Amino acid sequence: MKSRKPDFIILQSPGIGAGYQAVKEALSRRRNLIIIGNCSVEYQGRARSLLEPGERIVLVKSDGAMLVHRPTGSEPVNWQPSGCIFKSTLLPEAFVLRSVRKNPDESLAVFFTEIQLVIAAKLVDVGDFNLHVSEKELQKVIFAQPSLLLSDLKPITYEKKIEPGFVDIYGLDSAGRLVVAELKRVRAGKAAVLQLAKYVEYLKGTTPLRVRGVLVAPQIAKGVQTMVLALGLEFIQIDLKRFAESVAGKKDRKMGEFLV
Amino acid sequence: MKSRKPDFIILQSPGIGAGYQAVKEALSRRRNLIIIGNCSVEYQGRARSLLEPGERIVLVKSDGAMLVHRPTGSEPVNWQPSGCIFKSTLLPEAFVLRSVRKNPDESLAVFFTEIQLVIAAKLVDVGDFNLHVSEKELQKVIFAQPSLLLSDLKPITYEKKIEPGFVDIYGLDSAGRLVVAELKRVRAGKAAVLQLAKYVEYLKGTTPLRVRGVLVAPQIAKGVQTMVLALGLEFIQIDLKRFAESVAGKKDRKMGEFLV
DNA sequence: TGCTAAATCTCGAAC
DNA sequence: GTTCGAGGTTTAGCA
Numbered sequence: 001m002k003s004r005k006p007d008f009i010i011l012q013s014p015g016i017g018a019g020y021q022a023v024k025e026a027l028s029r030r031r032n033l034i035i036i037g038n039c040s041v042e043y044q045g046r047a048r049s050l051l052e053p054g055e056r057i058v059l060v061k062s063d064g065a066m067l068v069h070r071p072t073g074s075e076p077v078n079w080q081p082s083g084c085i086f087k088s089t090l091l092p093e094a095f096v097l098r099s100v101r102k103n104p105d106e107s108l109a110v111f112f113t114e115i116q117l118v119i120a121a122k123l124v125d126v127g128d129f130n131l132h133v134s135e136k137e138l139q140k141v142i143f144a145q146p147s148l149l150l151s152d153l154k155p156i157t158y159e160k161k162i163e164p165g166f167v168d169i170y171g172l173d174s175a176g177r178l179v180v181a182e183l184k185r186v187r188a189g190k191a192a193v194l195q196l197a198k199y200v201e202y203l204k205g206t207t208p209l210r211v212r213g214v215l216v217a218p219q220i221a222k223g224v225q226t227m228v229l230a231l232g233l234e235f236i237q238i239d240l241k242r243f244a245e246s247v248a249g250k251k252d253r254k255m256g257e258f259l260v
Numbered sequence: 261m262k263s264r265k266p267d268f269i270i271l272q273s274p275g276i277g278a279g280y281q282a283v284k285e286a287l288s289r290r291r292n293l294i295i296i297g298n299c300s301v302e303y304q305g306r307a308r309s310l311l312e313p314g315e316r317i318v319l320v321k322s323d324g325a326m327l328v329h330r331p332t333g334s335e336p337v338n339w340q341p342s343g344c345i346f347k348s349t350l351l352p353e354a355f356v357l358r359s360v361r362k363n364p365d366e367s368l369a370v371f372f373t374e375i376q377l378v379i380a381a382k383l384v385d386v387g388d389f390n391l392h393v394s395e396k397e398l399q400k401v402i403f404a405q406p407s408l409l410l411s412d413l414k415p416i417t418y419e420k421k422i423e424p425g426f427v428d429i430y431g432l433d434s435a436g437r438l439v440v441a442e443l444k445r446v447r448a449g450k451a452a453v454l455q456l457a458k459y460v461e462y463l464k465g466t467t468p469l470r471v472r473g474v475l476v477a478p479q480i481a482k483g484v485q486t487m488v489l490a491l492g493l494e495f496i497q498i499d500l501k502r503f504a505e506s507v508a509g510k511k512d513r514k515m516g517e518f519l520v
Numbered sequence: 521t522g523c524t525a526a527a528t529c530t531c532g533a534a535c
Numbered sequence: 536g537t538t539c540g541a542g543g544t545t546t547a548g549c550a
Contacts, residue, residue, distance in 0.1 A: 032331050048543090341530075
């Protein structure tokens, strides 16, 4: 196991002057920065916000992204995306870290009156990230193996653009009907049914074929099943785990091809 | 200026054994935790993901929220919301931090093979957070001062539930017409117009009154103006800054009432 | 650049 | 607990 010499700067309770210097230095070196301290925060841009003083964790990433985290909650209370420009200022009683971007015009300012900790670190991270079984992957799997959905489905295309939106799966069944499938990775609700109905209605006006609207999801919200029937649509329940296995199988095959 | 004695534990390159001990201790004490180290990450739940090894910043908050941040990007690569249950395990070559929750059934596991830094901190943060000029605030301001929108508007209610959705503002004008206003804080697009049209069509079927559909936004997407006219609707441009001032005014008044 | 739809969306409120 | 809609949504994929 190879170990890397840590490239860290750690300052404990440096005071706002030394903290300011360390942050400025870290920003110019494009280090990852963690600042813990008492601060208030102002945001101005698409909206405005004001956060009264308190102890927070401020993350500044090497690409310029900035996050202000309170001690609880999974979401940052304030943030700025990557690609922003920083301005740090030392005032008599506070160190101000300001991040600005254009389009949209937004600015985030953190006023530190007390700094408990500054960490500047150079992190190396080139690991691959893979997320499986997105809706798009579902589309591809069903397109490649339509029998997983309907035994007699001959898919024509997926992600087909029609006037009201994008149809997930578009094909023909053995009875010559046009099949329009709306896929949901999560429980299908009213909105999904209405979307499908919209597609079906539109297509009825553009083709002489009979149109078959199929809602595909692992689950359907209660009460929505009756709506499906009332609108002359179908609901097909799928098992995401089975599809995940199909995705894995496809990936393995692809990897095998790559290795040949 | 009052200063608080920092309640910190800082461990630099503790090794996975000592790191494991420190993390376990910090979790049991409900501290905020920052772990920097080389790790791989597995997520399983609504989807699945696998993140290959690399150096990351892992945040664990006192309410059980957990975030895995790569050195770039404003969003965490993996996360788990607050209220999760942690299980930490020490393996021969890795320290595993696992967060589990039910409903939905999800688990996130971080495998540290190297720990560069562990910080456990007790943070105090009770500062108020105020976000101004949200869509809801717009509604309230217009409801309180309808003349900002239309000189002759008598609002009846806002956030009115009708069959196709929620009408932002609902009122009468001096000509006795039912006014339905759809508010957008950002540039209004096709979707906003269609939503408004849907509301107007629905209401025409439920009232003998004439119905006046008003789209309210700081800007309108190009080409959408013609659609507004074609559908017999109106577009009213507003200045968000003016409304922000009204919001501020309202807040001041409220604060004044509070102080009396 | 702009638009559309998805997201492990998250968050809150109403029912 | 479920559902529904908003969000400084963000993000990714195309036209």
